[in-house]
Amino acid sequence: MQIIQSGEILGARVEGLDLSQPVSPAEFVELEQALGRYGVLSYPKQVLTSLQLKQFAERFGQLEINVANAYQEPGLPEVMILSNKVGPDGKPLGLSDAGQDWHTDMSYSKMVAFTNILYGLEIPHRNGEPLGNTEFVSMHAAYDDLSEAMKQRLEGKTITHDFAKFWDMMRAKPGSARGPLTPAQRAAKPPVSHPAVMVHPITGKKVLYANPGYSMRINELPEAESDEVLAFLFTHQLQAKFQYKHRWQVGDVLMWDNLGTLHNAVPDYRPDEPRYIKRCQVMATRYFDLAAA
Ligand code: OGA
Numbered sequence: 001m002q003i004i005q006s007g008e009i010l011g012a013r014v015e016g017l018d019l020s021q022p023v024s025p026a027e028f029v030e031l032e033q034a035l036g037r038y039g040v041l042s043y044p045k046q047v048l049t050s051l052q053l054k055q056f057a058e059r060f061g062q063l064e065i066n067v068a069n070a071y072q073e074p075g076l077p078e079v080m081i082l083s084n085k086v087g088p089d090g091k092p093l094g095l096s097d098a099g100q101d102w103h104t105d106m107s108y109s110k111m112v113a114f115t116n117i118l119y120g121l122e123i124p125h126r127n128g129e130p131l132g133n134t135e136f137v138s139m140h141a142a143y144d145d146l147s148e149a150m151k152q153r154l155e156g157k158t159i160t161h162d163f164a165k166f167w168d169m170m171r172a173k174p175g176s177a178r179g180p181l182t183p184a185q186r187a188a189k190p191p192v193s194h195p196a197v198m199v200h201p202i203t204g205k206k207v208l209y210a211n212p213g214y215s216m217r218i219n220e221l222p223e224a225e226s227d228e229v230l231a232f233l234f235t236h237q238l239q240a241k242f243q244y245k246h247r248w249q250v251g252d253v254l255m256w257d258n259l260g261t262l263h264n265a266v267p268d269y270r271p272d273e274p275r276y277i278k279r280c281q282v283m284a285t286r287y288f289d290l291a292a293a
């Protein structure tokens with residue numbers, strides 16, 4: 001196994017590892033360290049069953065089953081389908097608009113997400129260039145680059161995150177298939193609070209834990225001041241200098257660290273340009289204890 005750094009702010013490629021086979025304990029430690037350090041890992045040219053994808057993913061922690069979601073692999077609810085494809089019966093084969101703006105997965109949940117593991121089976125291309133790239137920003141770099149005054153201001157602060165924020169934003173986009181959240185769905189995902197600055201469990205360094213998709217309010221500040229600081233942080237953290245882009249190829253397994261990055265799925269392909277991806281969501285259960293929260 002070889003881990004090759006992208007040389008950019010995030011990203012490394014893992015060569016010589018067949019993910020259909022069990023990863024050894026020593027390899028696992030290396031991968032976990034690399035994920036913390038590089039934020040985004042890609043494993044090219046994989047050939048995996050859904051069960052093998054799930055088995056690799058669950059090495060990293062407890063898998064989330066999205067109960068509201070219809071797009072699950074039959075018999076394997078931990079494996080979800082992201083796709084713009086439609087079956088012969090006219091029904092969508094997958095969630096078609098996943099992650100199409102900057103966000104951090106499950107920051108709205110008490111137990112936050114650690115990593116997402118995606119397996120690209122169909123990737124749209126135009127003029128030889130991949131479409132539907134996934135973009136990332138580094139929250140290690142974004143935190144380090146804050147002024148001392150802003151670091152002080154954020155110290156000890158907590159932020160409210162709300163599932164409904166991203167949902168309603170996606171729903172407001174033209175052509176969205178999302179309906180309004182039902183009162184039951186809203187009640188199932190009440191807003192939660194997390195520290196604005198976290199010590200990353202792998203790197204031991206501070207990261208900014210805020211994102212435009214779900215972050216609503218810095219709880220300890222008056223509303224107007226919270227709005228002003230959040231607006232600043234959202235602009236700050238998305239700067240081009242913190243960005244990295246994964247250009248998909250068929251057979252890529254892509255995993256990212258949700259504690260140290262934000263991501264955005266670029267919706268630059270048409271309905272007749274198929275994209276089909278299998279996905280597992282790993283929670284941060286190996287690092288955080290809910291009982292202690
Ligand atoms: C996700 C997501 C990005 C993509 O799976 O959480 O945001 O490029 N997907 O599909």
Ligand code: MN
Pocket residue numbers: 098099103104105263
């Ligand atoms: Mn996402």
